[in-house]
Amino acid sequence: MNFFENERILPTFFQELPVLLQHLGPQKVYISIFENGSSDTxxxxxxxxxxxxxxxxxxxxxxxxGTSDIPNKEEGYRIAFLARARNKALEPLYNGAAAREMRSRAFDEVMFMNDVAHCAVDMVEMIYQKRKQGAHQACAVDWGGWGGQVVxxxxxxxxxxxxxxxRWEDMVYYVRAPDxxxxxxxxxxxPLLYDDExxxxxxxxxxxxxxSCWNGATVFNAAAFFPPHNIRFRTARNDPDESGSPRSATDKASESYLMSVDLWKAKMGKILLVPRASVSYWPWDYYAYRKDAPLSDTFNDADEMVEWKLEPPPLVAMQDFARWEEVERWGAWDEP
Known part of the structure; x- marks a missing residue:
């Protein structure tokens, strides 16, 4: 986990993390947190x-x-900072320190949580569905921010x-239309007006x-971070400078999006979105839109199972530099 000036959301973690650990087994989990730049508590x-x-x-x-390490998140360096911070949080996994401390040969899964409001049951559902479906990555659904019940x-x-x-035009109209x-x-x-199923x-x-997904909370197969894959958080390599060389730092694509891309490149494309696992960066939106309804009497366990597609789409809509108000650019899924 990474935190930056999160004194308002951290009480959620104090309440829910012990519950989650008791469910998973407090001695079977290793917690790694990297914080820098915070000037609050x-x-x-x-x-x-x-x-x-x-x-x-x-x-x-x-x-x-704290303030002894102020991050450089100026234009062009935000994603490089975030990739570094996430890799720093996973350092005990990369260098084996976590496994040595736990006297374990290997970890099964790696879960990453942003500074989101949540309940332990949301994380349990996300992990449960990943295991049940045999996914390589599973994500929660992050609600709010745009206003209303919007992902x-x-x-x-x-x-x-x-x-x-x-759809892009729906987002632009919704944000700009008067209340x-x-x-x-x-x-x-x-949602998903192009994808009926x-x-x-x-x-x-x-x-x-x-x-691809991230959505504030996600869990991966730990094998993705070890040989032969050695996946790491990174910046995009398709934003050349004046000489035609890849820029050392660019905000063209999210480090979280590139993680899913690299999973596909490693033949680990079973990526799952779990609607019953809710989170939000805004507590009021979390409590408004979380999924508390019990399963219906007609629920069939078989209906829950995903029929996996093993090939990615040839083209993906790119929101370069997070410019959501601009029309997406379609590009090859495996752009570097």
Missing amino acids: TPILLNLMAELLDSIGTPHRIITL YDRWVLRTMSGRPFY PEDGKEKPFSQ DRARFLANLPLQVF
């Missing part, structure tokens, strides 16, 4: 979290740098047809395969 709270983890017997490494992750989330969840005078929420189009599954809270 985030470092103090993370030091208290270390004491909490000690009390329940969960091994951990928590690095708090937030516009930059990373792509369907198996290569499209974003919502109704009666105080009600602005109406918004249905996926839309039906999503609206029924059934898991579905996607090309």
Whole structure:
């Protein structure tokens, strides 16, 4: 995990992380957190979290740098910073320190959480579906941010047809349209208008395969980070400078999106979106849109299973530089 000025959301982690660890087994999980640049009480709270983890017997490494390490997130360097911060959090996995401390030969899974409101049951559902479906990566659904019941992750989330969840013109109209005078929420189009089967599954809270996702919380096969794959968080390599060489730092694509791309390149394209696992960067949106309804009496376990596609879409809609107000550019799925 990475944190930056998150004193308002960290109480959620103090409440829910012990519940999740008790379910998974507190001594079977290694927690790694990297924080830098925070000028609020985030470092103090993370030091208290270390004491909490000690009390329940969960091994951990928590690095708090506060204002001694101010990140450079100016234009062109934001994704390079985020990739470095995420790799720093996974350093105990990469160098074997976590396995040595736990006297374990290998880890099965790696879960990454952003600074999101959530409940332990959301993370359990995400992990459960990953294991049940045999996925290489599984993601929650992050709600809010745009206003109303809208999935937030516009930059990373792509369907198996290569499209974003919502049409570009619908997003632009929704954001720019005035709020109704009666105080009600602005109406918004249905998601996945180009993908009827996926839309039906999503609206029924059934898991579905996607090309890429992150959505605030995700879990991977740990094998992706070890030989022969050695996948790491990185920046895009398709933004050349004046000489034609790849820029050392660019914000053209999200490091989270590139993680899914690299999984496909490693023949690990079973990537799953789990609608019943909800998170949000805004607590009020989380409580408004989380999926609490019990399974219906007609629920059939077989209906939940995904029919995996083993080949990616030939083209994917790219939202270069996160410019959501601009029309997407279609490009090859394996752009570097």
